[in-house]
Amino acid sequence: MSNISNTVMMPTIMAVAESRHYLVGAVDSSNNFIGLNQERDIAVLNSLVDAKEYLRNHNIFTATIEFQTAYDEMCGTDTVGPCRQIISL
Numbered sequence: 001m002s003n004i005s006n007t008v009m010m011p012t013i014m015a016v017a018e019s020r021h022y023l024v025g026a027v028d029s030s031n032n033f034i035g036l037n038q039e040r041d042i043a044v045l046n047s048l049v050d051a052k053e054y055l056r057n058h059n060i061f062t063a064t065i066e067f068q069t070a071y072d073e074m075c076g077t078d079t080v081g082p083c084r085q086i087i088s089l
Contacts, residue, residue: 011036011063013051016070022051027064036060052089061089 012033014023024043025035035041036058045051048065055063067083 009034011055011058011060013048013055013063013065015048015065015067017068018070021046022048024051024054056089063087063089 008029009026011026012024014025014033016023022045023033024045025033025040028034033042035043036055043051043054045054052063055061063086064084065087
């Protein structure tokens with residue numbers, strides 16, 4: 001994993017409203033959402049508990065959780081930024 005303290009990559013859990021899954025990866029310095037493994041595959045998990053455990057299994061103990069609406073995911077929004085919170089695992 002890249003240097004998190006310089007925010008080159010920030011571990012992130014993405015939660016989309018009315019969705020039954022959580023996306024787990026990292027946001028890089030170019031604001032791209034990428035996976036944590038070597039192939040950069042984004043993990044899809046069934047619960048927030050599973051998402052946190054996945055990060056802990058990768059020796060990550062602080063992450064951003066981002067909540068989005070389905071509209072944000074499909075179209076994006078310029079008027080209101082995403083709802084984000086840094087959490088300890």
